[in-house]
Amino acid sequence: MKQFNFGDFFRKYMAWIILAFIIIVFSFTPNFFSAGNIINILAQNAYAVICSLGVAFLMMSGDIDLSVGYIMSLCAVTAGILNVQLQLPAVVTVILVLALGVLLSMLNNFLSRLLKLNRFMTTVATMSIYQGASYIVSKSVSIRGFSESFKAIGQARIGSIPLPIIIMFVLLIICSILLSKTYFGQYVYALGGNAEAANLAGINVSKMRYIISALAGALIALSAIILTARLGSAHSTTGPGTEFTAITGILLGGVSVRGGEGKMTSVFAGVLIISILTNGMQLAGLDTYYQFVAKGIIMLVAIGIDVFNLNRRQVVRKADK
Template sequence: MSEQAALTKQKSTAKNGRFKLAVLLSRYGMLLILIALMILISILAPTFLTSENLFNIVRQMSVVGIVAIGVTFVIITTGIDLSSGSLIALVSVVVATLAHPGQYPLIITIMAGLGVGVMTGVINGTIISKGKIAPFIVTLGMMTAARGAALLYTGGRPIGNLSDSFKFIGQGDLFGIPVPILIFLFVGVVSYLLLNNTKFGKYIYAIGGNEQAAVIAGINVDKYKIILYGYAGLLSAIAGIILTSRIASGQPTAGMMYELDAIAAAVIGGTSLAGGVGTIGGTIIGALIIGVMNNGLDLMNVSSYWQQILKGAIITIAVFVDSRKNKRK
């Protein structure tokens, strides 16, 4: 083999190596960051890496994680949902009203909460798709309206005296695993299957990739937008039920800023604001990164003000990386 051929082969091998490394980092970069973050915090705060604390992190993040999964569906289609935090509050006060001991069967309470979530999501999706109004505007309006409805419904006061069966949803364990974590895992698996193994999921990616092309291909874009916003509302309702059960009261102020944490988890996990890109696994990792960071900073007695600043910086960096990635495409 000539010297020139050997040099060309060496360059080709190096190029292939860099390409494989880039693919590896693109696919598993956030997971590696999560692992590195956990190692760093465990060194700085020895009490971090205990089973009790790790369960606590996932339990705390299960609510935001479930909302983030719904938000992922929406963002993939280049939409946004700012109403999820307020919807949590509305569902919270509705289910708390029905969850008093001996009042209604548990299934009635749960179905009422889920119904409120789906109905609110469908309203969002219908106005966005049929009215051709920007998702940001529609969900911003719903954010204000749902929060106002929760405050009006309760007169601004919390609702307590919830039944033990209802409180079990947020406070109980099954097989040694907290129920909120089991629900979070169930929602994650179902959403993964919906997004990756159904016609619905393929259409969601198609709409996000190129909505006009999806229309030409015969996809009923309006119908699927209504369904996906309804699904996001359903997941916000599940999160609201879990949160109400955990704190044992219906709070009209519940879920404050949860929509931003959910969007942050999705974007950190690789969901592109430009649409067409996003995974459930990535969003779950994004939610865990936020949860690990918050927990670690608490253990190290870092001010909550600094936590907000760091979270904002991480979101900004994630969006910057996403935009650079899209420009290269």
């Protein structure tokens, strides 16, 4: 017999409970609850959700990547070079940029394995490399003049729903199924839970890390493409900061920094929390710099919740002895 346990319930649906709470609070501000604003928030943040799906795969498998923002930056300006300067068609641009994202993310993994470092440290270094590369490629100027078909990725609507929202939900469903209904998903959790045991259980851990890196890289690149297409311009500052939103959102979504836990739908809720708070702060006319402070505090809260959950479990563990 399983008893209802409030702690477990809260842990499982924490992101949705916080999200509901925030929506209730912001519903007192004028304009927040209009259909237009809701769609606007989703369309604005679809790219962040897509990026977070990729980063979530990494974090669930026990890795963390800080270079995500600059992978996006490099992807964005590369899209500009390809589509604007080289006049390549949108389809070709998208394929090449996706390939670049996959490559950069796999490079992070390759270097981590080569240096036998965790991905966290490796990406502190590659972050700087990708940042430099992005500014060199873009010559630090904003690239404009994307083709209409490229911009459509971020700006078209199907009915009254912007395309990015549709792409976001389709990917959310796919990633969710991939994680919970396939053995690939089981393996992701296995790596995050205990990589050593996973290896001895016959899972090719090294191959899995490359596959997860590739998947994350593709999602990160797609996120950059949608963001660039929506803005209609690419600059080296396009992207950086997304890693912050993603990691905070993922933590709020109940994924542990130690890996091995979490659900994609909760990650979605977690990212929405950040998005709505940002939107709410803008509507309330809060200065950008205060917003930075507020976001930092939210991240600390997210980490605090993660640590709290860990401690709670350790108390239970002690009690077992």
